[in-house]
Amino acid sequence: xxxxxxxxxxxHTRDGQVTAVDSIDLTIDEGEIxxxxxxxxxxxxxxxxxxxxxxxxxxxxxxxxxxxxNHLSNKQLRKARQEIGMIFQHFNLLWSRTVKENxxxxxxxxxxxxxxxxxxxxxxxxxxxxxxRGESYPSQLSGGQKQRVGIARALANNPKVLLxxxxxxxxxxxTTDSILELLVxxxxxxxxxxxxxxxxxxxxxxxxxxxxVMEEGRIVEQGNVLEVFKKPKELMTKEFVKQVTExxxxxxxxxxxxxxxxxxxxxxxxxxxxxxxKPLINTIIKSYxxxxxxxxxxxxxxxxxxYGSLFISVEGDKDEIDRVQDFIRxxxxxxxxxxxE
Amino acid sequence: MNNLLLQQTWFFPxxxxxxxxxxxxxxxxxxxxxxxxxxxxxxxxxLLLFLTDTGNLWENKGIQTVTAxxxxxxxxxxxIILIVLLIPFxxxxxxxxxxxxxxxxxxxxxxxxxxxxxVEIALREIDKGVIEAAKSMGASNRQIIFKVLLPxxxxxxxxxxxxxxxxxxxxxxxxxVIGAGGxxxxxxxxxxxxxxxxxxxxATIIVLVIVFIIQxxxxxxxxxxxxx
Numbered sequence: 001x002x003x004x005x006x007x008x009x010x011x012h013t014r015d016g017q018v019t020a021v022d023s024i025d026l027t028i029d030e031g032e033i034x035x036x037x038x039x040x041x042x043x044x045x046x047x048x049x050x051x052x053x054x055x056x057x058x059x060x061x062x063x064x065x066x067x068x069x070n071h072l073s074n075k076q077l078r079k080a081r082q083e084i085g086m087i088f089q090h091f092n093l094l095w096s097r098t099v100k101e102n103x104x105x106x107x108x109x110x111x112x113x114x115x116x117x118x119x120x121x122x123x124x125x126x127x128x129x130x131x132x133r134g135e136s137y138p139s140q141l142s143g144g145q146k147q148r149v150g151i152a153r154a155l156a157n158n159p160k161v162l163l164x165x166x167x168x169x170x171x172x173x174x175t176t177d178s179i180l181e182l183l184v185x186x187x188x189x190x191x192x193x194x195x196x197x198x199x200x201x202x203x204x205x206x207x208x209x210x211x212x213v214m215e216e217g218r219i220v221e222q223g224n225v226l227e228v229f230k231k232p233k234e235l236m237t238k239e240f241v242k243q244v245t246e247x248x249x250x251x252x253x254x255x256x257x258x259x260x261x262x263x264x265x266x267x268x269x270x271x272x273x274x275x276x277x278k279p280l281i282n283t284i285i286k287s288y289x290x291x292x293x294x295x296x297x298x299x300x301x302x303x304x305x306x307y308g309s310l311f312i313s314v315e316g317d318k319d320e321i322d323r324v325q326d327f328i329r330x331x332x333x334x335x336x337x338x339x340x341e
Numbered sequence: 342m343n344n345l346l347l348q349q350t351w352f353f354p355x356x357x358x359x360x361x362x363x364x365x366x367x368x369x370x371x372x373x374x375x376x377x378x379x380x381x382x383x384x385x386x387x388l389l390l391f392l393t394d395t396g397n398l399w400e401n402k403g404i405q406t407v408t409a410x411x412x413x414x415x416x417x418x419x420x421i422i423l424i425v426l427l428i429p430f431x432x433x434x435x436x437x438x439x440x441x442x443x444x445x446x447x448x449x450x451x452x453x454x455x456x457x458x459x460v461e462i463a464l465r466e467i468d469k470g471v472i473e474a475a476k477s478m479g480a481s482n483r484q485i486i487f488k489v490l491l492p493x494x495x496x497x498x499x500x501x502x503x504x505x506x507x508x509x510x511x512x513x514x515x516x517x518v519i520g521a522g523g524x525x526x527x528x529x530x531x532x533x534x535x536x537x538x539x540x541x542x543x544a545t546i547i548v549l550v551i552v553f554i555i556q557x558x559x560x561x562x563x564x565x566x567x568x569x
Contacts, residue, residue: 052477054473054476054477077479078479078480078481080479081476081477081478081479082478082479084477086474086477086478088470088473088474090468090470092468092471092473092474093471093474094489094492094493095493095568095569096492096493096495096566096568097492105475105478105488106478106479108484108488109475109478109479109481109484109488110479137568138568139568139569153478157478163477
């Protein structure tokens with residue numbers, strides 16, 4: 001659906017050249033939700049704007065739905081953009097227009113006749129769950145409702161691709177979840193390809209099928225979300241995964257809890273998919289001479305299946321503990337020692 | 342009540358009400374015609390100033406500099422001097438430099454650059470993200486101007502034209518001094534020069550009433566349009 005080859009964007013600033021996007025190659029398949037995560041300044045904002053040519057690339061190619069975006073005339077580009085919806089962190093609605101008029105805006109641009117416009121707007125209002133708010137002005141809506149208007153507006157012309165520029169970063173956690181659910185819903189119902197950029201790993205966990213991690217204009221790691229959670233390779237990726245598993249906080253809490261006795265070994269086990277069902281702990285206690293204490297466990301759902309992390313403390317002979325670790329690894333479960341040798 | 346009315350008539354003994362009415366109509370005529378044209382030229386100039394600026398749709402340093410210079414020059418020349426400077430131009434366009442119509446070129450040329458700056462400020466206030474959103478939907482520059490820039494800045498454009506209208510009313514009074522007619526002319530020639538203070542006072546009161554009415558309408562309209 002989308003393929004980027006050797007994409008580069010450099011800016012000339014007073015302090016010299018800045019490379020915001022540095023030779024990126026990327027393929028995004030039709031119907032998938034692809035997440036790009038990175039801290040601010042990583043170049044993800046520039047990257048998503050290169051997809052619909054809001055930024056023109058310095059070199060390299062952007063292919064969307066078989067069209068080479070860099071080689072379009074102004075007119076062709078405008079037409080191509082009508083097939084790529086975009087939503088924004090700050091919604092970017094027209095405050096002078098009602099909800100209905102905002103959603104009708106891209107239809108007006110395309111030149112859709114009035115009657116058809118009204119019909120389509122009413123459909124979209126139902127799709128994003130804004131029934132009864134059609135005549136309100138954006139200033140009368142909450143953040144979540146504004147983003148729903150943004151989504152309806154982006155979908156008005158039946159685009160093939162939806163670009164989400166930090167679409168949930170200005171929303172509270174509960175509203176974020178409802179917007180993410182809406183995006184998954186739309187992805188399933190319409191088979192829409194969604195590209196989103198974010199700095200929040202739980203957004204990736206919740207809705208993305210695949211993820212790319214960006215750092216200093218480059219993609220340092222990419223893959224299936226579950227795989228990346230299970231085995232993050234790069235330091236940057238590990239940092240993002242920690243946003244979701246929170247091992248530091250766990251370790252901090254445990255230190256407080258076991259202040260006097262010491263904690264012994266604390267292991268973090270990461271289960272992926274069906275492995276979560278195996279009676280792993282039971283087997284360890286029965287077969288090895290160790291005491292196991294379950295400290296904290298958490299199962300999260302991703303688009304590719306469940307992902308669980310379990311923190312256990314293991315006490316016993318050092319060699320025995322090593323054998324326990326080997327056993328766990330043998331079960332295709334990731335182990336990381338987060339405390340103790 | 343009856344007594345009060347009598348007092349008032351006694352208070353303005355030299356006022357010839359039909360001349361006063363005529364002068365009022367001339368002032369309204371000059372102010373309204375020049376206001377309409379100032380609105381049009383001001384918006385055009387303001388758009389040009391905004392669009393040719395760095396990072397905007399028609400970015401063009403040359404046009405930007407020339408427009409900005411033009412606006413600054415005509416905005417800085419004191420109005421009374423502008424009228425005199427424009428006499429040859431006015432004579433060429435209107436055929437005479439006397440009478441209410443002859444004041445129009447100077448009024449428009451004096452007020453348009455002023456309004457153009459207000460338009461430019463209004464356009465700058467628009468969130469760049471909204472323009473970006475319109476671009477991302479495939480809007481042409483024309484659509485961005487007519488569907489985004491002008492509607493989104495409308496309350497500011499209206500409050501700007503209110504300020505400009507009031508400035509225009511005072512400009513017409515000045516134009517009156519060089520023979521354009523209107524309330525300023527009446528106040529100066531019939532009032533001041535003949536030491537009939539009541540005429541000057543009455544003319545001033547009418548100008549104030551006009552200004553209050555303009556401000557009232559402008560405020561109401563701005564509030565009604567502003568949905569933020």
